[in-house]
Amino acid sequence: MKVLEKFFNKYEHLFLEGGKYEKYRPAYMAMYTFMFTPDETTKKGAHIRDAVDLKRVMFTVVLALIPATIFGMWNVGYQYFTHAGLDFTNMEAFMYGFWKVLPMIIVSYVVGLGIEFYFAVLRGHEVNEGYLVSGLLIPLIMPVTIPLWILAVSVAFAVIIGKEVFGGTGMNIVNPALTARAFAFFAYPTFMSGNEVWIPKPENADAYSGETILGALGQGHHIAYTWKDMFIGTIPGSIGETSVIMILIGALLLLATKVASWRIMVSGFLGAAVMAFIFNLWGANTLMQLPWWQHLLVGGLAFGVVFMATDPVTAAQTRKGKWIYGFLIGMFAILIRVFNPAYPEGVMLAILLLNVVAPTIDYYIVQANIKKRMKRFEKQTA
Amino acid sequence: MHKQVKISKGLDINLKGKAAHKLAEAPRSKMYVVKPTEFYGINPRLSVKIGDHVNAGDPLFYHKYLDRIKFTSPVSGTIEDIVRGERRKILKILISPDATDTFKTFKVDKPEHLNKEQILDLLLESGLFATIKQRPYDLIAHPDDQPKAIFISTYDTAPMGVDYTFALKNKMKAFETGIKAITKLTDGKVYLIVNGNSVSDFDKLKDVEIVKAFGPHPVGNVSISIEKFEPISKGDRVWTINPADVALIGEFFETGQYNPVRNVALSGSKVKEPMYYTIKAGADLSEFLKDKLKDDDVRIISGNVLTGSNISKDKFLNFYDNQISVIPLGKRPRFMGWMPFLGENRKSFYNFGPTKKQLDLDASLYGEERAFVMNEEFEAVMPLDIYPVHLLKAALLGDVEKMEQLGILEVAPEDFALIDYINSSKIEAQDLIRKGLDIMQVEIG
Numbered sequence: 113m114k115v116l117e118k119f120f121n122k123y124e125h126l127f128l129e130g131g132k133y134e135k136y137r138p139a140y141m142a143m144y145t146f147m148f149t150p151d152e153t154t155k156k157g158a159h160i161r162d163a164v165d166l167k168r169v170m171f172t173v174v175l176a177l178i179p180a181t182i183f184g185m186w187n188v189g190y191q192y193f194t195h196a197g198l199d200f201t202n203m204e205a206f207m208y209g210f211w212k213v214l215p216m217i218i219v220s221y222v223v224g225l226g227i228e229f230y231f232a233v234l235r236g237h238e239v240n241e242g243y244l245v246s247g248l249l250i251p252l253i254m255p256v257t258i259p260l261w262i263l264a265v266s267v268a269f270a271v272i273i274g275k276e277v278f279g280g281t282g283m284n285i286v287n288p289a290l291t292a293r294a295f296a297f298f299a300y301p302t303f304m305s306g307n308e309v310w311i312p313k314p315e316n317a318d319a320y321s322g323e324t325i326l327g328a329l330g331q332g333h334h335i336a337y338t339w340k341d342m343f344i345g346t347i348p349g350s351i352g353e354t355s356v357i358m359i360l361i362g363a364l365l366l367l368a369t370k371v372a373s374w375r376i377m378v379s380g381f382l383g384a385a386v387m388a389f390i391f392n393l394w395g396a397n398t399l400m401q402l403p404w405w406q407h408l409l410v411g412g413l414a415f416g417v418v419f420m421a422t423d424p425v426t427a428a429q430t431r432k433g434k435w436i437y438g439f440l441i442g443m444f445a446i447l448i449r450v451f452n453p454a455y456p457e458g459v460m461l462a463i464l465l466l467n468v469v470a471p472t473i474d475y476y477i478v479q480a481n482i483k484k485r486m487k488r489f490e491k492q493t494a
Numbered sequence: 495m496h497k498q499v500k501i502s503k504g505l506d507i508n509l510k511g512k513a514a515h516k517l518a519e520a521p522r523s524k525m526y527v528v529k530p531t532e533f534y535g536i537n538p539r540l541s542v543k544i545g546d547h548v549n550a551g552d553p554l555f556y557h558k559y560l561d562r563i564k565f566t567s568p569v570s571g572t573i574e575d576i577v578r579g580e581r582r583k584i585l586k587i588l589i590s591p592d593a594t595d596t597f598k599t600f601k602v603d604k605p606e607h608l609n610k611e612q613i614l615d616l617l618l619e620s621g622l623f624a625t626i627k628q629r630p631y632d633l634i635a636h637p638d639d640q641p642k643a644i645f646i647s648t649y650d651t652a653p654m655g656v657d658y659t660f661a662l663k664n665k666m667k668a669f670e671t672g673i674k675a676i677t678k679l680t681d682g683k684v685y686l687i688v689n690g691n692s693v694s695d696f697d698k699l700k701d702v703e704i705v706k707a708f709g710p711h712p713v714g715n716v717s718i719s720i721e722k723f724e725p726i727s728k729g730d731r732v733w734t735i736n737p738a739d740v741a742l743i744g745e746f747f748e749t750g751q752y753n754p755v756r757n758v759a760l761s762g763s764k765v766k767e768p769m770y771y772t773i774k775a776g777a778d779l780s781e782f783l784k785d786k787l788k789d790d791d792v793r794i795i796s797g798n799v800l801t802g803s804n805i806s807k808d809k810f811l812n813f814y815d816n817q818i819s820v821i822p823l824g825k826r827p828r829f830m831g832w833m834p835f836l837g838e839n840r841k842s843f844y845n846f847g848p849t850k851k852q853l854d855l856d857a858s859l860y861g862e863e864r865a866f867v868m869n870e871e872f873e874a875v876m877p878l879d880i881y882p883v884h885l886l887k888a889a890l891l892g893d894v895e896k897m898e899q900l901g902i903l904e905v906a907p908e909d910f911a912l913i914d915y916i917n918s919s920k921i922e923a924q925d926l927i928r929k930g931l932d933i934m935q936v937e938i939g
Binding site for chain 2: 113116117145146147148149150151152153154156157158159160161162163164165166167168169171172175238240241242279280281282283369370371373424425429430431434474478481482484485486488489491
């Protein structure tokens with residue numbers, strides 16, 4: 113550690129005021145503070161501070177994503193080999209997926225962090241840690257066959273339009289990762305939906321059905337998967353979204369560390385369950401007939417509710433607001449899923465919609481607090 | 495049946511080094527100070543010059559805009575120096591004490607025999623009026639205001655907080671006298687907040703509304719009880735006094751002398767033997783602390799670790815404080831200090847809730863300031879009916895109307911101390927609220 117500290121100290125003068133690379137100080141500080149938490153002590157306010165900082169918060173989310181990521185890699189291989197009709201070991205399946213997914217993660221981080229650093233230097237502010245999470249989320253909600261250049265363009269769009277134009281982490285209205293997905297979905301639909309994008313195409317197969325469960329149900333097809341497949345995640349889909357059990361392991365970590373709001377998670381699943389149950393009673397098409405609890409297992413719902421809806425910046429800010437926000441995300445996700453089979457991924461649109469509505473929800477809740485206070489003020493002066 | 499106040503939002507921070515129930519006398523210091531900067535919102539006008547001799551209780555300066563509010567010398571001695579800062583702002587008045595104190599004698603009587611005006615005049619003359627603060631704005635009160643109630647909290651829930659049942663044990667009679675004087679200052683009630691989980695001498699006091707408080711910090715803060723029993727509206731004034739100051743007021747009415755001697759809790763993990771000492775306000779602590787600390791790599795705080803002031807360099811006991819906290823400084827870079835679950839900073843109390851184990855925390859900031867991100871954590875430690883994120887953002891923007899609507903008149907910076915502590919964006923919440931209150935005071939008054 114001493115060697116590393118010396119290394120940083122040796123070059124620090126270049127980045128100080130008057131130094132040769134003064135402009136690039138935010139980039140230097142981002143590197144330094146990643147390796148070392150600085151020796152700053154409290155200057156005003158409370159003299160003691162919790163050891164939690166934004167880096168730790170963001171890294172905890174990354175940790176929570178690891179089970180879903182590893183399973184997703186394995187599932188890419190598993191889907192490929194089974195659809196190709198080949199024999200394989202679990203290790204082979206994982207390694208196959210690993211080499212497919214790793215380049216996506218690298219592209220996402222390099223492009224995203226590159227832009228973040230650029231803006232930090234441009235504006236002379238610190239590099240915010242938000243992209244540590246977005247950088248992993250984006251590949252996990254994409255189909256594995258997406259060309260890397262589309263991924264790169266989507267990331268650039270999400271970081272610049274979704275975040276930096278609003279002022280960076282903490283100021284953005286919509287979730288950057290979902291912005292990336294929505295961009296890719298509408299700009300390059302052929303790479304983002306259909307039957308063939310979810311599984312790398314086997315060379316020896318002319319026709320294979322790699323459609324997702326929601327895709328199949330939307331076409332009125334019957335599905336060959338059991339609820340266990342859906343829960344464990346051995347089904348086609350975006351890389352990280354298929355395994356409900358792995359997502360729940362991540363959710364447990366997020367809840368134990370209080371990094372994500374349990375209110376949003378609970379109300380999100382509740383809203384989806386209620387909506388799906390209502391559709392069960394209606395039962396007009398195959399999607400409506402899917403048992404309500406299976407609706408919670410398929411598609412991106414679990415992943416969206418656990419990792420995207422709970423993004424503290426774009427969610428509702430008040431506790432009461434979080435209940436409403438989460439519940440509506442669940443409801444709209446199922447509603448869009450059932451009524452518009454062209455967009456079986458209702459959860460993405462539902463979260464983006466509620467991201468936009470969240471400030472309004474908060475407004476009314478805060479307004480109620482203000483009204484109560486103003487009433488008391490009036491009583492006093494009357 | 496006593497009144498009760500109960501909260502669940504908040505956090506008890508269990509620190510190593512709480513002062514033991516032992517009391518000793520600290521030796522007389524070689525220097526005493528009065529710092530006008532401590533009296534927030536006061537513009538000092540000097541009544542003395544360097545070389546003057548003063549008795550304990552003689553005025554040193556007064557408030558430029560209200561000359562009845564006087565600030566007096568804690569000891570008898572010679573004015574050693576008057577230290578000024580930028581634009582000749584008076585920072586410190588240093589007094590070199592006589593071997594023993596001679597006191598200015600005030601013509602006092604039993605508070606029962608005095609009326610409100612007489613009591614106020616005596617408090618103003620002796621300098622003790624400075625111990626009375628007002629809400630809103632958390633400033634020294636205005637003597638012409640009619641407070642609708644007065645709040646005194648004997649339940650210090652801050653980390654290693656002062657146990658007033660012990661600190662005032664030998665001053666209970668004076669405390670009662672003080673209460674008698676204070677009840678004359680308001681037509682409303684005087685509320686006395688006590689620890690709901692134990693029984694003490696405070697419970698037996700007459701002429702006051704006893705409020706039994708239950709729950710984590712900040713339940714001992716007066717704001718919590720004010721909100722419940724006497725919510726502040728525009729134009730209202732509520733006064734607050736620290737219980738140790740009530741005892742000083744009582745002693746003053748018993749003796750006719752201004753002698754601000756406090757039983758101070760010397761606490762913190764860097765103190766060899768944390769216990770109580772009798773120390774006079776304004777005392778130079780450098781000699782006193784010399785053999786009492788484990789080493790020099792420390793942060794010395796007059797007050798508690800959440801709201802106190804850093805006196806590591808200039809070691810004088812502040813006017814208002816009944817506690818000295820000494821914690822490790824912790825000034826060193828930490829290799830990947832942000833890593834959760836691993837390494838020396840793995841603990842995060844916010845993440846895992848309050849702990850039974852006593853913690854040894856230092857004064858490191860553990861990160862850098864960032865934009866508001868984790869907004870739910872703010873609400874977790876805000877028991878008042880207030881949306882802290884919205885209020886802080888309004889304060890950041892200096893939006894007077896918004897701040898008022900969101901309830902800034904009902905809070906003091908100390909209510910936001912836990913937000914300073916837990917928030918991952920390292921936002922200085924107390925500082926923002928103080929600035930917000932200052933803007934409000936200028937705009938609304």
